[in-house]
Amino acid sequence: MPTVTSIINLKGGVGKTTITLALAHFLTLEHHKRVLVIDLDPQTNATVCLIPEREWQRRDEAGLTLYQLFADAVKGTHRFDADAAIVRDVSNIAGGIKGLDLLPSSLRLIKVQDRVTQITDFETYERGPIFALRDALAEFLPYYDHILLDCPPSLGVVTLNGLAISDSYLVPVVPDILSVLGIPPILDRVEHFAQRTRRNIRALGIIISKMRAQTILHNEMERRLREDFVERRFPPVFRTVVPESTRIAEAANVLAPVNTLQQKYGNGGPMDELSALTQEFLWHVSR
Numbered sequence: 676m677p678t679v680t681s682i683i684n685l686k687g688g689v690g691k692t693t694i695t696l697a698l699a700h701f702l703t704l705e706h707h708k709r710v711l712v713i714d715l716d717p718q719t720n721a722t723v724c725l726i727p728e729r730e731w732q733r734r735d736e737a738g739l740t741l742y743q744l745f746a747d748a749v750k751g752t753h754r755f756d757a758d759a760a761i762v763r764d765v766s767n768i769a770g771g772i773k774g775l776d777l778l779p780s781s782l783r784l785i786k787v788q789d790r791v792t793q794i795t796d797f798e799t800y801e802r803g804p805i806f807a808l809r810d811a812l813a814e815f816l817p818y819y820d821h822i823l824l825d826c827p828p829s830l831g832v833v834t835l836n837g838l839a840i841s842d843s844y845l846v847p848v849v850p851d852i853l854s855v856l857g858i859p860p861i862l863d864r865v866e867h868f869a870q871r872t873r874r875n876i877r878a879l880g881i882i883i884s885k886m887r888a889q890t891i892l893h894n895e896m897e898r899r900l901r902e903d904f905v906e907r908r909f910p911p912v913f914r915t916v917v918p919e920s921t922r923i924a925e926a927a928n929v930l931a932p933v934n935t936l937q938q939k940y941g942n943g944g945p946m947d948e949l950s951a952l953t954q955e956f957l958w959h960v961s962r
Contacts, residue, residue, distance in 0.1 A: 677711075678960045679822040680879065681837045681844040683865075685857040687828040690847045690884030692720040693923050694952070695825040697940070700766065701953035703775040704936050708820040711761070713808075714780035715741065715837050716827040717788070722779040724927045725765040734760070735781045742781035744811055745833070748804035749790045757811045767929045768939055776819075778812075784833065791832045800835070800871050808836040816840070830864045838868055843877045843960060846910070847884045847917075850896035858909060878910035879959045882952065885919040911959075915952040920945045 682691045695712060702708040714721040722731050722740075734740055743755040761778050764771040795803025816822060824837040838844070846861055848854040862878065869876040881900060887893050900912050917923075922944030925931070933939045940946040 677816055677819045677822050678843065679816070679824070679841045680960070681824040681826050681834070681841045682847060683826045683830075683834065683844050683861055684847055684854070685828055685830065685861060686849075686854050687718075689849050689854050690882075690917060691828075692716070692724065692825050693927075694845070694847050694882055694884060694917065695721055695823050696724055696927075697917075697923075697949040698821075698953055698956060699775055699823055700768070700772070700936060700939070701950055702821055702957075703772050704768070705950060705953065706957065707774075709774045709776075709818065710821045710823065711776045711778065711816075711819045712765075713741075713778045713822060713824045713837065715784075715833050716780055716825055717782055717784035717833075718827070719780045719782060720927075721825040722777065724929055725775075725777045726762055726779065727929055730762075731779055734762070734779060735783070740779045740781040740783075741808075741833075742783040742787060744807055745784065745787045745791050745804065748807050749787060749794070755811060757815055761815065767931055767933060768936065769934045788831060788833060795832050798871075800868065803832060805832065805835050805872075806839050809840045812840065830861065835868060838865060838876055839872065839874070841876055843879045845879050845882055845956075847882045848900070849885045850883050850893040850900065852896070855896060855900065862910070879956070880911040880913050881909060882913045882915075882917065884917045886916045887919050913952065913955050913959075915948055915955050917948055917952060918945055 682695050699710045699712050703710050738754050739760040747755050761776050763776050764773050765775055765777045766772045826834045826837050865876055883897055926939050940949055
């Protein structure tokens with residue numbers, strides 16, 4: 676069975692998509708794993724970093740994104756076809772990486788989220804489409820070694836669908852006050868969901884992202900995060916820190932012609948840190 680990991684934070688702009696995509700690329704190319712990225716975020720950032728925007732628009736119009744899954748739940752229809760919706764061999768590296776697949780998101784998820792929320796019981800989770808994603812993907816998940824879910828900055832129905840198939844989760848944070856304040860609510864909500872649904876969802880750890888080592892605030896917040904783990908208030912903090920990097924932003928361009936990980940993330944970029952992060956991720960999931 677695959678390792679299924681949700682990447683979660685209640686705050687946007689903390690590097691969730693960056694970390695999801697980096698793990699996907701390095702797991703596939705350096706560690707020869709079969710990986711499925713599920714983009715649950717209506718902003719569709721992971722989607723348009725892995726396939727061209729024109730292809731995404733065509734698929735969205737044809738009902739081949741996650742919008743259709745949740746629209747079915749609201750309308751009582753059955754149009755969503757997971758096999759057709761999964762895009763195989765995505766990324767701009769060498770024209771597509773064999774074994775790296777994507778289940779794309781949609782901007783229209785924003786519209787359907789409110790309606791899905793209205794029919795969901797957030798106390799017992801016995802009413803509403805909490806398990807729609809699990810049911811739709813049941814026959815496809817065993818094909819993969821790793822499933823990575825890029826979650827929206829909320830713990831609503833869409834994110835809970837990701838947690839319903841997850842055995843672990845990661846919390847990326849920028850080392851500032853607002854990002855760190857969002858950690859306890861995530862831990863509490865996931866624990867509540869896991870208990871009510873009788874699932875074991877393990878907090879793999881916190882990943883410090885967009886680190887500016889020259890700033891006093893970032894260094895101080897990193898120290899506090901690591902102290903909070905020692906005092907058992909937080910999950911473990913990954914040793915590897917992802918620096919703030921313009922190269923990471925440039926790597927998001929799916930139309931850029933590149934042939935290797937070195938060309939995508941290297942040449943003065945954060946390739947060493949992202950490679951080390953992936954190795955550390957594998958160590959955590961194997962424990």
